[in-house]
Amino acid sequence: MRLVNRTYEDLQPGDSAELKRLITPDDLYVFAASSGNHNPMNLPNGDLDGDGKPEQVAAGMFIASLVSAVLGTHLPGPGTLLRQQSLRFHATAHAGDELLCRVTVLDKLPQGEVRLQTDVTRPEDAALILTGEAIVQAPRIRFDRDNLHIPGLIVQRHRHFEALLDRARPLPALPTAVVCPDDANSLGGALLAAAQSIITPILVGHAAAIHAAAAELGADLSGLEIIDTPADDVAAAAMACHLVHEGRALAVMKGHLHTDDLLRPMVDRDRGLRVGRKFTHVFLMDVPGLPEPVMVTDAAINIAPDLMTKRDIIQNAIDLALSLGIDPRVGVLSAVETVNPAIQSSIDAALLSKMAERGQIRGGQVEGPLAMDNAVDMAAARTKGLTGGVAGRANILVVPGIDAGNMLAKQLAYISHAEGAGLVLGAKVPVILNSRADSPVARLASCAVAALHYFAARA
Known part of the structure; x- marks a missing residue:
């Protein structure tokens, strides 16, 4: 996996990056285990309304974490620090949905900060899932490295x-x-x-x-x-x-x-x-x-x-x-x-x-x-x-x-x-x-x- 960042000097209004992610049932388990949010609505086997079908709703902050993934790995990329984030949720997403997260540079602020628009959509039906804005401290040092290793996770699910x-x-x-x-x-x-x-x-x-x-x-x-x-x-x-x-x-x-x-x-x-x-x-x-x-x-x-x-x-x-x-x-x-x-x-x-x-x-x-x-x-x-x-x-x-x-x-x-x-x-x-x-x-x-x-x- 190669990671390359964009420094504050490199960034210009209109620059954008995006990431596609398929939500899996294991994602719901991993988020519940790491966050402590055990809301049954956000688990693969939860059935709150008793209709016999699990809701499998992806937690809002899990969807927001896709924004963090784009900011931290793509734009601006490694070295980015999140300062502010506004979020508005328009629809729910579920296990099995593929989401598209896009961030776009709106303007450059003093002292190395950058304001970006953040959106998450579901391309299958063009549904708008999340909108918001982020203010980040952009990196000043260039980063270009491959062979970055992240340990894999196996969910103990049978x-x-x-x-x-x-x-x-x-x-x-x-x-x-x-x-x-x-x-x-x-x-x-x-x-x-x-x-x-x-x-x-x-x-x-x-x-x-x-x-x-x-x-x-x-x-x-x-x-x-x-x-x-x-x-x-x-x-x-x-x-x-x-x-x-x-x-x-x-x-x-x-x-x-x-x-x-x-x-x-x-x-x-x-x-x-x-x-x-x-x-x-x-x-x-x-x-x-x-x-x-x-x-x-x-x-x-x-x-x-x-x-x-x-x-x-x-x-x-x-x-x-x-x-x-x-x-x-x-x-x-x-x-x-x-x-x-x-x-x-x-x-x-x-x-x-x-x-x-x-x-x-x-x-x-x-x-x-x-x-x-x-x-x-x-x-x-x-x-x-x-x-x-x-x-x-x-x-x-x-x-x-x-x-x-x-x-x-x-x-x-x-x-x-x-x-x-x-x-x-x-x-x-x-x-x-x-x-x-x-x-x-x-x-x-x-x-x-x-x-x-x-x-x-x-x-």
Whole structure:
């Protein structure tokens, strides 16, 4: 970025400069966070009049900041000090509007000051948004410099999950057996999804403990079915399987119990939920700043998967991606992007890529081995000379084992500020697998993903 200023001596009446700016929803969030103005009318999701449509009005001082941008970077430019500014607002602007800000020199004042006219318009309909005048102290020293670096900002907004929730709400509420929801987090997540009509929870577990958790939340459980299974957690999980076989539950959701206890009845040959493939786990991660969700698999069930288990891991993830409307691009990860006989994961990755070519894995592109950098970064992929539809663009990351998957998913959550929806695939119905540390957003998104996957598979 090159910046050049106009000194007081250079400026003449009639000189002008302009700047175009598209207002985005993230602009509204950034302005609210930096200014402290949290007026819901000026936020992307605020709906003050109750018509179901957010107003998304750009705050007046955000629009005025466009004037400051022109003064400080274009005319007069670097070194300018604002002394006075008058503002009159004629119309509102909203997220999605492109605005044109223009400043024009009116006259030069004594002691190095300059008076300028300032206007903001919306070219699309020629609407006048703002008029005013500014008096500035113009720079006296010339400035001409490039390579000015401004750190970028990433808004911690989970827009991909918001879109999934918008798609899930119109679907029929998914009857879901919630196993052992006897603490505030697990019960609260199920009730939140129920309040948004994404699931209809059937609470399975120790009834007294469930009511105690509800009391802690101040929640009313009237109207919800509670199946009392006081024996132990495994018995509650077995009851959930029974509800699935009866057709009363179309999904299972983990509550406050260990994952092994939840899954043990599900893998029973006679009364479990097996349908052919291995049970595998997928984290659907909404990472701020990325253009689409990223899947990490398997990070929760298969500890050291062999080749055929990895095939099931990939096929289950592809099926989930397709049900969510995501184009599956599978990057099979290793430490390197070339086959090394000393690194088993690189051999497996190459074989899985060939299996996809031969139709043993269907529905998506599969490439490997790929190192993490050239799986997700196009520049890194080009540097290594990697071509094809996956390198640099992978949205399904298949890890060598559970330790790598767990580390990757938690790095995305705790360092990259991602939210993760967790689902077990390969069972008769979706199994919603949440961690005790998951936020309400993650629990809600997991339910939305389960509903979308269930109904897409039966469409």
